[in-house]
Each structure stands twice: as C-alpha cells, then as structure tokens.
Amino acid sequence: MAEAVMTKPVAGAAAGTAPLLSVQGLEGWYGESHVLHGISFDVKPGEVVTLLGRNGAGKTTTLRAIIGILAKRKGSIRYDGAETIGMASRNIAKLGLGYVPEERGIFSSLSVYENLMLPPRVKPGGMTVEQIYTLFPNLKERAGSQGTKLSGGEQQMLAIGRILRTGAKLILLDEPTEGLAPVIVQQIGRTIARLKTEGYTIVLVEQNFRFAQTVADRHFVVEQGRVIDTIPNAELDANIDKLHTYLGV
Amino acid sequence: MPTILGVPMQALFGQLLLGLINGSFYAILSLGLAIIFGLLNIINFTHGAQYMMGAFVAWMLLNYAGLGYWWALILAPIVVGIFGVILERLLISRLYKLDHLYGLLLTFGLALIIQGLFRNEYGVSGLPYAIPSELSGGQRLPFMFLPNYRGWVVVASLVVCIATWLVIEKTKLGAYLRAATENPTLVQAFGVNVPLLLTLTYGFGVALAAFAGVLAAPVYSVNPNMGADIIIVVFAVVVIGGMGSILGSIITGFTLGLIEGLTKVFYPEASSTVIFVIMVLVLLVKPAGLFGRTA
Numbered sequence: 001m002a003e004a005v006m007t008k009p010v011a012g013a014a015a016g017t018a019p020l021l022s023v024q025g026l027e028g029w030y031g032e033s034h035v036l037h038g039i040s041f042d043v044k045p046g047e048v049v050t051l052l053g054r055n056g057a058g059k060t061t062t063l064r065a066i067i068g069i070l071a072k073r074k075g076s077i078r079y080d081g082a083e084t085i086g087m088a089s090r091n092i093a094k095l096g097l098g099y100v101p102e103e104r105g106i107f108s109s110l111s112v113y114e115n116l117m118l119p120p121r122v123k124p125g126g127m128t129v130e131q132i133y134t135l136f137p138n139l140k141e142r143a144g145s146q147g148t149k150l151s152g153g154e155q156q157m158l159a160i161g162r163i164l165r166t167g168a169k170l171i172l173l174d175e176p177t178e179g180l181a182p183v184i185v186q187q188i189g190r191t192i193a194r195l196k197t198e199g200y201t202i203v204l205v206e207q208n209f210r211f212a213q214t215v216a217d218r219h220f221v222v223e224q225g226r227v228i229d230t231i232p233n234a235e236l237d238a239n240i241d242k243l244h245t246y247l248g249v
Numbered sequence: 250m251p252t253i254l255g256v257p258m259q260a261l262f263g264q265l266l267l268g269l270i271n272g273s274f275y276a277i278l279s280l281g282l283a284i285i286f287g288l289l290n291i292i293n294f295t296h297g298a299q300y301m302m303g304a305f306v307a308w309m310l311l312n313y314a315g316l317g318y319w320w321a322l323i324l325a326p327i328v329v330g331i332f333g334v335i336l337e338r339l340l341i342s343r344l345y346k347l348d349h350l351y352g353l354l355l356t357f358g359l360a361l362i363i364q365g366l367f368r369n370e371y372g373v374s375g376l377p378y379a380i381p382s383e384l385s386g387g388q389r390l391p392f393m394f395l396p397n398y399r400g401w402v403v404v405a406s407l408v409v410c411i412a413t414w415l416v417i418e419k420t421k422l423g424a425y426l427r428a429a430t431e432n433p434t435l436v437q438a439f440g441v442n443v444p445l446l447l448t449l450t451y452g453f454g455v456a457l458a459a460f461a462g463v464l465a466a467p468v469y470s471v472n473p474n475m476g477a478d479i480i481i482v483v484f485a486v487v488v489i490g491g492m493g494s495i496l497g498s499i500i501t502g503f504t505l506g507l508i509e510g511l512t513k514v515f516y517p518e519a520s521s522t523v524i525f526v527i528m529v530l531v532l533l534v535k536p537a538g539l540f541g542r543t544a
Contacts, residue, residue, distance in 0.1 A: 067438045093440030105435045109427040117421070118428055119439035166439070 018081070020045040020201050021066070021170060026075040028058070028065045028225075035061045037225035038075065043170075048192065048202040050212040053222035054248055059205040060102055062222070063172045066203070067099040068092040079170065096123045098168030102175050102205070104159040108148040112139060115147040115158055119166045126167030135191060136161050153184035160191065170201045177211050189214050209236070209243060221246050251392075256514050262393040264510040270399055270468065272506020273406035274300075274461050278483040279490060279498040280410055281457035284417070287430045287493035288450045291341055291352035297480030298363040299455045302329045303462025304471045305367060308376055318381035318467070325463045326456035333455030337448050345447075360477070367473035375470030402464050409460060410499045417495055426450060430493070485528045491541020501539060 019042035028036035036058050043049050051059040064070040066077055068089030077084045084092045093099070098119070107115055116129065116139065133140040136157040142150060150158060156176055163171055173192070177185045192202060192215045206212040212219060213236050221229040223246065231239050251258045278300060285293045306328050307321035316324065336359065344351045380398045387396040417423035429436045429443050437443045462476075469475055483502075490501030505524050513520040531539060 069434050069438050089434075089438045090440050090442055093438055099435075099438045101435060101438075105432060107428045107431050109431060110424055114424045118424055118436075120441060122440050 017044050019043055019078075020047075020080055021203070022076070022078040023062070023066065024076040024078075026062065026065055026073065026077060028061050028070050028074075029072040030061070030070075035225055036065065036073075039065075039222070039225065039227055041220045041227050041230070043201055043203060045169075045201055046196070046199050047218065048196050048204060048216045049218045049220060050204045050206050050209075050216045051222050051227075052206060052209050052212060052219050052243070052247065054246075055207070057222040058225040059222050060174055061225075063099070063174050063203065063205060066092075067097060067172055069099075093119075093168075094122045096167065096169045098122075098163035098166055098171045100159045100163055100171065100173045100176065102178065104155045106147040106150070106155045106158055108146060110147050111143065112145050112147055112150065112158060113143040116143075116162045116165065119162050121166050123167035123169065127164040129165065132161040132164055135164075135194075153180050153187075156180065156184070156188065157191075160188075164195075169199075170203070171195070172203050174205045175207065176204070177206070177208055185211060207247075209247065254515070258392050261514050264514045265507060266393070266395065266399060266510070267513070268507045268510020269403050269503065270506070271509060272503040273403050274465060274479060274502075275483055275486045275506050276410050276499050276502025277406050277457055277461040277464075278479065279486045279502045280413060280495065281454035282483065282487050283490070283493055283495055283498040284413075284426075284457075285451055285454040286487075287495070288426060288433075289337075289341070289352075289447055290345065290349060291356065291451075292349055293451075293454065294353055294357040294480070295336070295360045295363065296356075296455075296458050296483070297476030297478075298360040299329055299333065299458040299476070300462040300465070300479065301367065301473060301476035302332070302363065303459025304378070304466040304475060305371070305462075305473075306459065307463045307466045308378055308471045311378070318463075321463050321466075322460070326459040329459035329462075330452040330456030334448055334452040336455075337451040341451065342444070342447070360480075364473050364477060371473060373473060375472040378466040378471050380467040398467060402468065405464060406461070407503075409457070410502075413457070414495055414499060482524055485524045487538075489524075489528050489531045489538055491538025494538065494540035497538065497540025 021043040024040050026036050026039040027034070039058065039062050041049070051062060053059050061070060065073045068084065068087060073085060075085060079092070079095050079097065082095060084095065107118070110118065116132065138154050139158055139161055142154065147158065148155070160173070160176065176188050180188070189211060192204070195202065196215070204212065204216065209219070213233060216233050218233060219231045219236065220227045221231065221243070229246065231243070236243070253261055278296060282293055282296055285291055303325045306325035307318070310316040310321045310324060340355060341352065344355060384398040384401050387394055388400070417426055425436065425441055425446060429441070429446055433443050465475065486502050486505050487498060489505065490497035505527065508527070509520060509523055512523040
C-alpha cells in the first residue's frame with residue numbers, strides 16, 4: 001500500500017538526465033574560518049551519492065550549506081534548476097529538500113508523535129504516518145514517549161521518518177549509522193535502499209565506506225573542503241587502496 | 250469570631266484573597282516573560298510598561314471612545330500586542346545574535362521612555378477606572394466577604410494561564426514554539442517561518458501583559474508607574490520558577506502571591522521582602538529555579 005500513494009519521480013539514475021542537485025564552486029565559512037574551498041558535484045534524480053572523507057573535511061558543512069543553515073556561503077547550489085545560494089533555509093526546504101542532521105535533532109520537549117508531525121509538508125506525495133510506522137514499527141509503539149527517551153537507533157528512525165512525511169524528494173542524511181549497533185545499521189541500510197527504489201534522491205555523509213558501498217551509486221571524496229575524487233560504486237573495490245589513503249584508515 | 254493561630258479567620262482569608270489576586274497578576278506577567286525568554290532569549294524589561302499600557306488603553310477606550318471594560322479586555326491586548334509586534338520587528342529582532350545583556354538594556358530603556366511619556370501626559374496621581382457594573386458588589390461567604398470583581402480577576406487569570414499552557418503543550422502551533430525554543434535553526438531548516446513565529450510570540454507575550462493591565466485597572470488606579478512597581482517582583486517570581494518554564498511560572502506566580510498574603514497576616518514587616526528572601530534561598534539550592542532545566 002505504501003507504493004500506491006507515493007509518486008515515483010524517476011526510478012534509478014538515468015545517464016544524461018539533468019542533475020536534480022548541482023553544487024558548483026561552493027565555499028563556506030564558520031565565522032572567520034574558511035571551511036569549504038570550492039566543493040563541486042552533481043546528483044541525478046533518483047541517485048544515492050555519498051560524501052566520504054575524514055573528520056573535518058567539510059562533509060557536514062556541505063550539507064548545512066545545501067539546506068541553507070550555514071550562514072556564510074558562496075558559489076552555486078542549484079536544486080531542480082533553481083539557484084538557492086541566497087535563499088533562507090525555510091524557503092530551500094520548501095523546494096523539496098529534507099535534512100536529517102548528524103545529531104539527529106530530536107526535540108526533547110516534544111513527544112515522538114509530535115516530533116514526527118513537526119516538519120510541515122513541503123511537497124505533495126509524502127508518506128502517511130501509517131506508512132512510516134510500517135517502515136519503523138518502533139515509532140508507533142513509542143509514539144507517546146518523550147522524543148529524546150528513544151534509543152539512538154530509534155531517534156535516527158524518527159529523524160528519517162519525519163522527513164519522509166514532508167514530501168521532500170531530496171534527502172540529506174548526515175552520518176545516519178554513527179554509533180549504532182550493526183543490526184540497526186542494517187535496518188537503516190534497507191531503508192535507504194527502499195527509498196531509492198521509490199525514487200528518492202539521497203545525499204549521504206558517511207565515514208563508514210563499507211556501509212556506503214551497500215547503498216550508493218557514486219562516492220565523492222571530500223578533502224580540505226574540496227571534492228578531490230569521484231568513484232562509481234562499481235569501481236569502489238578496485239580503488240580500495242586509494243580510498244584507504246584518502247580516508248586514512 | 251473564630252481564629253487560626255491567634256489570627257481572626259476573616260483577616261486570614263482576606264489576606265489570602267489579596268495574595269491570590271497579586272498572584273494572578275504575577276502569574277500572567279511571569280508567563281508572558283517566560284514564553285518570550287524561552288523562544289526569543291530576550292529578557293523583556295518592557296513587560297511592566299506594556300502591562301501599564303494595557304491599563305491605559307482601557308482607560309483611553311472608556312474616556313475617548315466610550316468603550317467599556319469588556320471591549321477593553323479584548324481590544325487593549327490587541328492594540329498593545331500590535332505595538333509589541335512593531336517593537337520586535339523594528340528593534341528587538343536586531344539583537345537575537347547578541348548577548349542577553351543587549352536585549353535587557355534595550356527593553357529597559359524602552360520601558361523608561363514609555364513610562365516617561367505617560368507620566369508627562371497623565372501625571373503620577375493615577376486615574377480612576379470603575380469596576381464594571383456586572384461585577385460590582387460581592388458575595389457574603391461564611392468566613393469572609395468576597396468582592397465579585399476580585400473573584401473574577403482570579404478566575405480570568407487562571408483561565409488565561411491554563412488556556413495558554415494548553416495551546417503551548419497540546420497544539421501544533423505550540424509544538425512549533427517548543428521545538429523552536431530548543432533548536433530554531435533546525436525548525437527553520439524544515440521550512441517553518443521562525444522569524445514570524447518569534448514576532449507573533451513576542452506580540453502574544455505583550456498582549457498577555459496588557460490583558461493583566463486591563464484586569465488591574467479597576468483594582469489599582471491607572472498609573473504610569475504601576476508596571477515599574479510590579480515588574481521587579483515579577484522578575485523575582487520568574488527567577489524562582491525558573492526562567493523559560495511555562496507551567497513553573499504559572500504555579501510560582503499564584504503560590505508566591507499566597508505566601509505574600511500569609512506573610513502579611515503572620516509577620517507583616519516581612520511582606521514586601523518575603524519573595525526576595527525566597528528567591529535568594531531558591532538560588533542557593535537550585536540556581537536554575539524550581540522548574541527550570543539546567544542548560
């Protein structure tokens with residue numbers, strides 16, 4: 001029943017289609033410190049891409065710049081053809097972007113249900129609450145609990161689930177597997193795969209490239225605020241030594 | 250006449266009622282301050298002046314427009330609330346990224362200016378405002394005489410406080426407000442117009458102060474200094490309850506009014522200082538206030 005209600009923009013990444021998200025020469029600052037030095041990458045509709053890189057490379061900052069909560073940013077970020085670099089974050093979200101922050105951002109003064117219902121609908125075609133409960137049954141059981149009383153894995157499900165309600169077509173996922181037990185990581189992985197088949201476009205920040213490999217189409221390697229390499233998922237194993245050097249693992 | 254601990258019952262209940270009335274004003278005013286501080290991080294020192302403005306708008310409506318108490322109860326909060334919205338858009342919104350201190354200085358300065366203007370125009374002797382005819386008279390209870398208007402003040406403020414609390418705790422708008430109080434950036438990133446939410450919240454907090462001002466007009470006289478007198482005590486109430494706690498400010502407001510009343514019966518010399526003594530004790534034991542969360 002989940003599939004029946006959802007719109008399916010594009011299944012899979014067709015070669016040659018115009019990018020849904022195009023980031024060109026993105027620069028960003030935290031106060032005085034210059035963190036992004038010209039990030040450039042494209043994401044096609046229906047594609048899952050990851051930003052890989054060491055701590056402090058600028059992956060999280062890139063997501064914050066895309067959703068518009070990085071106060072000082074320059075360059076170009078186009079979503080579905082529209083330039084967003086000068087827009088307020090609330091207007092960027094309304095174009096159809098959903099943001100799942102690294103710290104998950106579950107509100108302690110809201111119940112699980114209130115957290116789930118909080119983000120306003122930005123586009124038609126979002127999941128219903130019942131569909132989200134089917135995807136994450138734990139959220140239904142704990143609907144009345146305080147948001148932050150959930151386990152780390154449940155909080156991650158809530159952070160993802162509440163975005164699926166909004167009808168956002170591009171999802172920015174910041175380290176969804178960080179600190180979670182392997183069984184939960186698998187569940188998150190299955191969820192991402194499922195969302196991909198339903199046509200969602202996902203930009204995933206990951207430190208764990210073994211996990212990234214199971215879900216992504218392409219990987220962008222970020223170092224010192226730049227994208228220094230692009231690796232198609234099929235070629236990840238062939239490039240494993242290079243990747244080890246990049247990530248310093 | 251029956252006595253309790255050597256105090257005539259009539260005196261005891263009389264003072265308790267006075268305490269409850271003061272507590273009603275403390276509760277509405279500290280509730281407004283708590284909502285504003287929670288979301289805007291602004292310590293709104295203009296709150297007392299806005300309470301006074303509520304009383305003055307009621308007086309003006311009656312004397313210049315012939316609109317009585319019930320009209321004032323609705324119109325004065327709207328008028329003063331709009332004034333608050335303009336203040337927030339024009340001045341206060343420029344301070345959100347700065348230290349609390351700047352907001353405090355700005356709103357304190359504004360309070361002085363507003364009070365000065367009203368003093369200039371209306372003097373300090375106070376203007377009378379009659380109790381509406383529907384609420385004149387009183388009830389003879391077995392243990393005391395209850396003036397109708399005073400009973401009304403307690404009921405009206407309880408209703409407004411509980412309604413405000415319900416809106417914040419049980420509605421979607423309240424959920425936005427609570428979420429934006431915790432993490433405004435993320436709420437904004439979900440597509441919510443947080444600046445608008447801040448403006449409306451300030452306007453609502455100010456309207457609450459004006460509502461209290463209208464309630465107070467027939468009890469105290471309408472006086473440019475009425476806000477300056479009460480606001481210091483209200484800030485002590487807010488500190489005791491915990492800055493930013495909604496329910497805490499309501500409960501603390503009523504309770505401290507009652508304690509003040511009891512002190513007037515049993516040890517009148519301390520009645521004007523008892524709230525500040527409690528504030529010192531609470532700060533020693535729980536620096537975040539009774540209902541406050543330590544950040």
